[in-house]
Amino acid sequence: MTSPIPGFWAVIPAGGSGTRLWPLSRRSAPKFLLDVTGSGQSLLRATWARLAPLAGDRMLVVTGAIHSEAVRLQLPMLSAESVVAEPTPRDSMPAIGLAAALVETRDPEAVVGSFAADHVIENEGAFREAIREAVVLARTGELVTIGIAPTGPATGFGYIRQGALLGAAGAEHARRVAEFVEKPDLATARRYLASGEYRWNAGMFVVKATTLLELLAMTHPDMVRVLREIAAAPERLAELWPALTAIAIDHAVAEPAAAAGRVAVVPADLGWDDVGDFRSIARFGDDRRGPPGLAVLGGGDDIVSVDSTGVAYAGSGRLVALVGLQDVVVIDTPDALLVTTREHCQDVRQVVARLAEQGRSDLL
């Protein structure tokens, strides 16, 4: 079950600064480089550990140039060519497209799977099974996504509306994707859940490298040409990269391909979480070190809680005392303190925006 899948390459786009996790997550130390769940390893390292059984050493991490050294330090088992440094941010399509072009030069039949560096998956067995089904379908020319079983009417994710079962051998659970839909409001999300037709879109794609580039060429032929030029002559990366359009893979490929009936979905119950904000992180906190209801993300010995619930992280060595607070979020770091509530933790990015306006780049 855990031997690598022949011809399967794992691509890990490692980007995003995780502003909703400020002050834990910073520009210089974004979410994927951090152990925000207290698991003992960073999200990037956990992503590598999850994919290594499927891809072996056929792995590419695409990250910003300023983070490539940190990525190499966290993943010393990767070869030098396995870490691709983007000269400037261009969103997910150029990053994944370049990885596909690089893989294509080594194995024209290769299947690539793209998985964010900063998500959590608790059911690794279910993940591996879903990827194996997805690879089977990808070999037939499908663009395959993974449809996460929703655990609630989340409004922070896009959804996948599922169509008919494909009945493909080796991919018994796979269905046609009727459409990708944007992040819904709460009422719509509830309707999606009640219908049973919708799954969360975690942005995971499994597809032959050549298929991906072929689909991309239908909307962005110039981008495909440039990506293949770079793959053929990697020393030209810095020269050719800046001209690429910044666009997400969802808009550039997945949505048009779904409209054309070329996308399949493998449903899976993964225990997936994008750990996008402190409310999300809270469920990974350890409340055995504190009273019930207080999730401790770290520094539990430095926390005194009197009748308080929520999420706390004591990361500055100072004592953190909480008195009579409900659903509070207190994140204490050596140079910055955040106090908010679970309800408002999406608004944390407003602090980051305010600090940027004030020129406090030391705190970003």
Added chain:
Amino acid sequence: MTSPIPGFWAVIPAGGSGTRLWPLSRRSAPKFLLDVTGSGQSLLRATWARLAPLAGDRMLVVTGAIHSEAVRLQLPMLSAESVVAEPTPRDSMPAIGLAAALVETRDPEAVVGSFAADHVIENEGAFREAIREAVVLARTGELVTIGIAPTGPATGFGYIRQGALLGAAGAEHARRVAEFVEKPDLATARRYLASGEYRWNAGMFVVKATTLLELLAMTHPDMVRVLREIAAAPERLAELWPALTAIAIDHAVAEPAAAAGRVAVVPADLGWDDVGDFRSIARFGDDRRGPPGLAVLGGGDDIVSVDSTGVAYAGSGRLVALVGLQDVVVIDTPDALLVTTREHCQDVRQVVARLAEQGRSDLL
């Protein structure tokens, strides 16, 4: 109006650790040594400044031995004998009683006024007028207290029930004290306010030194004997002090004297505040540096508030970011952080108790 009152001595008991103001207030730096209101001077220094126009240099500060050096540093204008160091805490009666015994040796006709070192009085003119009336009455052998005009149904203070006007010359507003009553519950406090008969008891007493000791001798004759022994031979303080009973002046003298019809009250509208907890301190905060509703006690440049109200103090040099909080209290110091709400700020002492149990004397 502001020339000192002949024969009037100001006594300032400077004690109490202010545990409800932790982590601003500590054992080593109690509330009276701090500028908790952002006025630019400590509460002790402000108390001195308020009393100097009335007492000149006839002033005694009675404080714990561990704070006597800090008191001398804050009040360098006082003579060495003006700061009396208690070897151990014995509550307010021995402290004020010793001051009275010391004053009695210098001037048997002296009137002493006792005023806590850690309260705020905004209407200093009204205070001076009230004390002048009180001194007139004290010279006739009355124990005189100041009755603060209540501004709300406070449950954190004792109350004074006023009786008939005394009609004394030079003390036209003074009344008999019918009784002192303990801190009421909210319903009782509302009833007190509605009746118009009650005033807050701020623990201010004006009385001839000999009268005070005479009243004390009715309940604690041994204590009076020992206090006079110490006053006659101050070098025996360390030897004689430990045997004194720890008791508050309210129980030892004021309540029995009121029952005997020997206590008068001068009503006054002082803008008085005991700044006992963060809810109380909040009204001294500066919300011009932040959005409306957020009282900034200090470090305003280090505070970023997004839709938050309450009280904030940034005293560690770190950034303090508040997002979507109502009536929050955030007190950030170099070694300890407190997060609570206005509603729960009386419970802050539970943190101090917890830290004491844990042996964290470094944080007390």
